[in-house]
Amino acid sequence: MSEREQLREMFIQEAHEHIQHLNEYLLKLEEEPENREYLDALFRSAHTLKGMAATMEYDQIRELCKAIEDIFDRLRKGEEKLSPEMASALFKCFDILQEMVDDENKRIDLDAYLKLLSNPSEAYEAGGADSSSQLSTKTPTIRVKMEDLDTLVNLVGELMIAKMRLDQTITGRASDESRQVLMSLGRLISDIQYHTMRLRLVPVEQIFNRFPRMVRDLARSLGKEVRLEMEGLDIELDRTVLDAITDPLLHILRNAVDHGIESPEERRRAGKPSTGTIKLVATRVGDRVAIMVEDDGKGIDLEKIRARAIERGIVSRAEAEAMSEEDLIELLGTPGLSTSENVTDVSGRGVGLDVVRRQVESVGGQLKIETKKGQGTRMTITIPLSLAIIGGLVVNVGEERYILPLSSITTTVQVDSREIKMIHGKPVITLRDQVVPVISVADILGMSNGRNVIMNADGGEKYTVVVIDKGGKPYGLIVDSFDRKQEIVIKHLDGLSMSSSAFSNATILPDGRVALILDPTLLIDMHS
Amino acid sequence: MANSVKVLVVDDAAFMRTVLKQILISNGFSQVYEAKDGAEAVEQYKKVKPDIVTMDIVMPGMDGIQATKAILQIDPRARIVMVTSVEQKHVVEEAIQLGAKGYVVKPFDASTVVEALNKVLKSS
Numbered sequence: 250m251s252e253r254e255q256l257r258e259m260f261i262q263e264a265h266e267h268i269q270h271l272n273e274y275l276l277k278l279e280e281e282p283e284n285r286e287y288l289d290a291l292f293r294s295a296h297t298l299k300g301m302a303a304t305m306e307y308d309q310i311r312e313l314c315k316a317i318e319d320i321f322d323r324l325r326k327g328e329e330k331l332s333p334e335m336a337s338a339l340f341k342c343f344d345i346l347q348e349m350v351d352d353e354n355k356r357i358d359l360d361a362y363l364k365l366l367s368n369p370s371e372a373y374e375a376g377g378a379d380s381s382s383q384l385s386t387k388t389p390t391i392r393v394k395m396e397d398l399d400t401l402v403n404l405v406g407e408l409m410i411a412k413m414r415l416d417q418t419i420t421g422r423a424s425d426e427s428r429q430v431l432m433s434l435g436r437l438i439s440d441i442q443y444h445t446m447r448l449r450l451v452p453v454e455q456i457f458n459r460f461p462r463m464v465r466d467l468a469r470s471l472g473k474e475v476r477l478e479m480e481g482l483d484i485e486l487d488r489t490v491l492d493a494i495t496d497p498l499l500h501i502l503r504n505a506v507d508h509g510i511e512s513p514e515e516r517r518r519a520g521k522p523s524t525g526t527i528k529l530v531a532t533r534v535g536d537r538v539a540i541m542v543e544d545d546g547k548g549i550d551l552e553k554i555r556a557r558a559i560e561r562g563i564v565s566r567a568e569a570e571a572m573s574e575e576d577l578i579e580l581l582g583t584p585g586l587s588t589s590e591n592v593t594d595v596s597g598r599g600v601g602l603d604v605v606r607r608q609v610e611s612v613g614g615q616l617k618i619e620t621k622k623g624q625g626t627r628m629t630i631t632i633p634l635s636l637a638i639i640g641g642l643v644v645n646v647g648e649e650r651y652i653l654p655l656s657s658i659t660t661t662v663q664v665d666s667r668e669i670k671m672i673h674g675k676p677v678i679t680l681r682d683q684v685v686p687v688i689s690v691a692d693i694l695g696m697s698n699g700r701n702v703i704m705n706a707d708g709g710e711k712y713t714v715v716v717i718d719k720g721g722k723p724y725g726l727i728v729d730s731f732d733r734k735q736e737i738v739i740k741h742l743d744g745l746s747m748s749s750s751a752f753s754n755a756t757i758l759p760d761g762r763v764a765l766i767l768d769p770t771l772l773i774d775m776h777s
Numbered sequence: 778m779a780n781s782v783k784v785l786v787v788d789d790a791a792f793m794r795t796v797l798k799q800i801l802i803s804n805g806f807s808q809v810y811e812a813k814d815g816a817e818a819v820e821q822y823k824k825v826k827p828d829i830v831t832m833d834i835v836m837p838g839m840d841g842i843q844a845t846k847a848i849l850q851i852d853p854r855a856r857i858v859m860v861t862s863v864e865q866k867h868v869v870e871e872a873i874q875l876g877a878k879g880y881v882v883k884p885f886d887a888s889t890v891v892e893a894l895n896k897v898l899k900s901s
Contacts, residue, residue: 256796263792289837296835297790300862303884304796315864 257353260305264350267294269458271317271343275336276461282331292321298346309359310349316366317342333469338369340462395488398449405438405445406738410757412438413735417760450485450634453531453540456495457482460502460529467506474524475510477502481531486538490632493612494540497605501542501628502527504602509546509626519623521545537656538634543627549620551577578618579722610719610770613639613656617721641737641766643758644715644728647696652737652756652766659716659723661731666710678725680716687714687725688776690767717769724773737766782898783808785827787818787844788860789836797831797860800887806894815839819847822855829856829894832877834868842872849876856897860885 271294278287299314317339323329342362349355412435419427461477468475510516510525517523528543554577559569563580572580581602602618609616614632633639633656640655662680669676669687676687714725737756752765784806786797791813798809810825812818816839822830830848834841841859848855859872859880869880878897881890 252799256792256799259792259795263790293789293835293837296862297793300883301790301792303862304793306884 257305260301261350264298264301265347267298268343268347268350270294271346272340272462275339275343276465278331279333279336279465285325288321288325292318292325295321305353307349307353309357310346312359313342313346313349313362316363320366332369334369335366337466337469338365340466342366393448398445398488401445402449405442408438409442409736409738413758414760446487446634449487449489451488451491452482453484453486453491453538454482456491456498457529457531460498463499464502464506464527467503468510471507472512473506473510474513475506475527476524477527477529479529481533484531484533484538486632486634490612490614490634494609494614494630494632497608497616497630498540498542500602500605501630502529505542505544505546505626509544509548511547515547519547533634534631537631539629539631541627541629543625545625548622548624548626549578549581549618550622551620554580575721578620581618613654615657615718615721639737640734641756642715642734643732643764644690644767645730645732646690646694646728649696650732650758650762650764651690652764653715653717653726653769654737654766655734657717657719657769659718662714662716662725664712664714666712669712678714680723680725683723685716685723685725687712687727688773689727690772691727691729693772693776719770719773724769726769726772780805781808782806782829783810783825783827784894785810785812785818785821785825785830787812787815787830787836787841788833789813790833793833793860797890800890801894804887804891815841815844815847818844819851822848823851826852829858829898831858831860831881831890831894832872833860834865834872842868842875845872845875845877858893858897 271291274287274290274294278284278291281287295314295318299311299318302308302310302314320329320335320339324331329335342365345357345362349357412431416431416435419431423431457479460479464475464477505527510527511519511521513523516525526545528541530541530543532539532541551574555569555572558564558577558580559566564572606616609630609632612632614630617629617631618626619629620626633654641652642655642658642661644651644653660680662678664678668678670678672684677684678687679685712727713730714727715731716723716725718724752767752771754766755763756766758764784801786794786801786809788794788797788811794811794813798811801809810821810827812821814836818830818832819839821827832841832845836844839847845857845859848857853876855876857872857877859869859877860883861869861880862883869877873880878900879893881893
């Protein structure tokens with residue numbers, strides 16, 4: 250790397266930090282416009298960035314920073330007051346700064362931005378409210394190619410499989426000593442596995458950081474007052490998982506601002522503070538992470554959903570009338586059901602809740618929706634920490650062995666055929682007072698030699714049922730038997746044409762055989 | 778070219794410290810020390826006893842002016858060169874009145890920095 254390239258690397262990294270600072274402190278400043286500490290921090294970041302840009306001979310960045318610095322200086326001296334328009338103009342400038350930092354050849358219409366800063370109210374209106382271009386955030390770290398990490402994870406996976414095979418080969422014939430060596434080897438491998446997984450973990454902060462801006466801009470364009478409170482920013486997730494839930498989270502947040510939080514007048518009429526609050530909280534629950542988005546808005550009008558579902562022919566009137574609140578919430582995930590009264594550009598931009606649910610489930614996660622009319626909505630995404638190695642249950646169906654991810658399994662039960670009842674022509678069992686639909690895996694996969702549900706009122710037939718959770722509802726999967734829980738190293742099935750779409754991936758079992766990993770969600774969707 | 782002059786570079790931006798350090802090292806100043814704010818500058822000054830200091834002005838916590846004051850109180854003969862941007866002329870004047878020995882304006886090139894430093898080193 251040449252000296253200049255090295256400097257540019259440093260410049261980019263530090264410039265990113267300053268732009269991040271600018272965004273953060275301006276958000277804070279909007280809450281407390283007189284706060285001297287925030288003003289000083291903003292001034293310093295603009296000033297430092299300007300100096301750095303001058304040294305790199307990035308004239309446009311330098312000039313824009315100079316104008317920004319001047320504004321903060323005037324605010325600091327009390328010569329000017331921060332208007333919402335000015336804040337918006339500044340945010341726009343931060344965004345373009347970011348782009349210029351990332352691409353040193355980028356040239357902008359500098360005058361337009363300078364004009365925007367000197368007269369934000371006019372320019373803002375003229376420019377429209379679309380300042381939602383997202384900020385990419387980077388924290389100072391060393392960069393490693395994802396590819397290299399993936400290779401490492403794969404190798405560790407191979408290592409684990411080799412170890413399991415070794416275990417199996419020498420079982421019963423090993424001396425005490427070799428067994429001990431094998432045990433310590435096993436521990437070492439788990440350590441390596443753990444640390445390799447850790448390498449891929451990044452704090453949720455990396456994607457959460459852009460949300461305050463998004464929420465702010467959106468709220469402003471809709472004429473709403475919204476405060477976003479974030480917690481658990483240091484909770485870590487696998488990079489791939491985090492990427493996979495970014496879009497669903499964005500959508501949920503947009504929904505919360507657009508459909509959840511009411512207009513200030515409406516809120517006042519309802520006896521609520523005019524500013525709505527959205528809480529975004531990440532917590533670690535065992536080997537999973539829960540991300541909750543909670544708003545204190547008007548909640549989802551379930552009666553409207555009931556009416557809409559009938560209107561759209563999704564369910565019959567009789568069916569709809571028999572539906573409980575939970576059933577109605579479940580309906581939210583159905584394609585083609587939008588409950589917003591007037592279609593705003595916000596809802597048009599995104600995907601429906603059904604897509605959100607599917608995206609979350611595609612990475613082994615679950616989406617739970619709770620809502621109280623007039624009080625707000627809470628959506629919780631629960632996802633596995635990592636996707637590369639999961640806990641799995643080996644189940645036997647016919648001649649085949651499949652893996653079911655432990656994360657989706659609630660329990661396993663043995664039922665007698667007497668206990669299987671038919672409701673609406675579908676087999677169900679009762680489990681702790683809950684009606685659980687049961688499905689034969691062999692049946693869905695079109696296997697003739699597997700276990701099918703046979704109604705037998707006399708009883709005597711035993712079924713092994715693995716109860717899984719799909720979107721908060723239990724389903725029972727009938728299998729022939731199951732072996733044991735074990736660590737499963739996921740092998741992606743890219744490019745493999747699958748006869749069935751119920752498999753997301755595969756793994757290699759200790760005996761060297763390949764086993765497909767069943768995606769319970771897809772399996773149930775195939776069935777219904 | 779190699780000399781034994783100890784230089785303390787004070788700047789809150791790691792990038793600026795690196796730029797200055799590279800300039801200094803490639804011009805024979807082999808002993809370069811760094812501080813990232815005023816407080817650290819004072820600490821380092823006591824510890825390293827540098828022959829000359831380059832001082833950024835806008836820094837969090839203790840800024841360059843306060844640090845200049847503090848260092849001159851410890852050592853009235855301290856050689857401090859302010860590193861500044863154009864529009865801070867009045868601040869530089871204040872620093873010179875306090876006892877700073879010179880200044881360099883950002884953006885600077887290698888020769889400006891080296892000349893300014895050498896001038897201050899020679900004159901006192």
